[in-house]
Amino acid sequence: MATLESTSTFASPTTFTVRAEPTCTTAVPDHFGHVPPDACNANYGFYPSWEYNLTVAIGFALTSAAHLIEAVIFKKSFCWVIIMGSLWECICFVLRTLGAHDQQNSEYVTFSTLLFLLAPLWINAFAYMVLARLTYYILPERRLLRIRAEYLSKIFVIADVLSFLIQAAGGAMLANQDDPAAALNGTHIYMVGIGVQLFFVLIFTFFAVSFVRRLSFLERIRGLQRNAKWVWPLVWTLLAVMVLIVIRIVFRLIEFSQGASSSNPFLQHEAFQFCLDAFPMLVALGLLNIVHPGIVLRGPDSSFPRGSWKWWKNRKDGKSRSLFIPLDSGSLLEVSPHRGGVDVGL
Template sequence: MTTENGLYPYKPSRPGTVIFAIAFGTSAAIHLYQMIRGRAWFYSSFTVGAVMMAAGYAARYVSTRSPADLGPFIAQSLFIILPPSLYAATIYMIYGRLVIFVNAAEASIIRPIYVTKIFVCGDVLAFVLQAAGGGMMAQVNLGDLGQKRLRHSSARTSVPQYGRHAWTALLKLMLGAAVVIILRCVFRIVEFAQGHAGYLASHEVYMYLFDTLPMLGVQLLFHFVRADSVFGANQVEKLGDRDSIIHLYERR
């Protein structure tokens, strides 16, 4: 049922859509450049998510011009809701490679070669159900346990540093991003539970505060501490195949 603002329970901000379409679009272009330059193809899902975010706010701008038109309204909703699942998928892939890189598979409850398969499959299901929070929360728990278990590993002091950043900086970034994504998912769950006419859904400011800004923050953080800046340009592709696991385990 439409209102005087079309399909929206409020008058959507047109300047807000333009600002964040440009911000997410610029970030997406930089992520694409960084991914190609570093040949870090496991950032593909993150980059696609960044492009979707930009497309979502562009579609939202179109929707504000015709607020009663169902097509742009559905497009902006889906493109804004779904990308965090793609961000999480990238975190899973980096986590598996990071465990291999620090030569401490025993510190991870789940073997690194299975991390991506297990959690990405869960993320696909969450993508379909639009309830990705559970899978992301599992990632944070695993990362936290792995960090504690690594302190007791004999290999933790022999991890080399090939790039500009230490592996601990990447781990902290991943954990921080995962927490932000979880909090954003909690907001969306509460919003959906209240319904289209609920308090959160009927006030646009909360979407920008608890969804737009946090997700833009996640995108921006991943510009500064990149996996290829930790693993080293020559190590990125090796960490993706099984043969390199044997090679890395011989570094002792």
């Protein structure tokens, strides 16, 4: 493959000329636009696979269509979040498929990289929203660790948005092929964003474990009355999704800790991105297709109220007070007037 060396000449006050060593070479692309990873005009650290990217794009397209259909069937408007995540993944791999046969097109690289880095945050946010709605729907007290379900959802979604903004800023700088310094800063910013995401995922896991313990206790003392057959499968599905998200986060942290240069082994093999990012997210989306939250969240109280003013009005009128009756075991029996249910507090 023919190459043209890129050199720079600097004028000197004396009579001799200093010639700088070339930092890279500009290579002649092959018929698909591929050049060696260390070439100045390289957009990829590997030879992208058209077939594999197309296969993954089809997989994400199918799960996107399934989530759209399920959102309509179960009438769950909040499912637009998971649909966005799956569509971003699908579009990402469509662009990667096109880029595999047009590797000198930097737009394909830039936009597919941004979508690839940010799409899992939609899936993460959806898991937060589902657990909060399960708390509101199933637990009589409608709270976890003293935090009301509505606020639980808002807190974690806001945290996810914060992580999204940081990662988006870093990803945009990272996708800049013409400025290595900006790309390095982008790597650091992106790692901060994904670190923030991991921090809140771990906190969320603590709440999820609390929910599991509470659910087990309620099932033991009185049984589950609302779509009991699918409650536990959905809970385990959410936990599996979070494990898959953590796998992806750890991979990205390790990958970017090696730098964004062509010498990074994780950037030299496309298989890492397929196996440790795309595949876990595809499995997570598929699991949420099989055990869709709409199977459990049905009927009254399956969604948050549209506004919070009614809650404050009821509080003022004294209608939302809970009655605590001491039991012989030392526990508290909570009668919640707004649910009409009986709950043993832990």
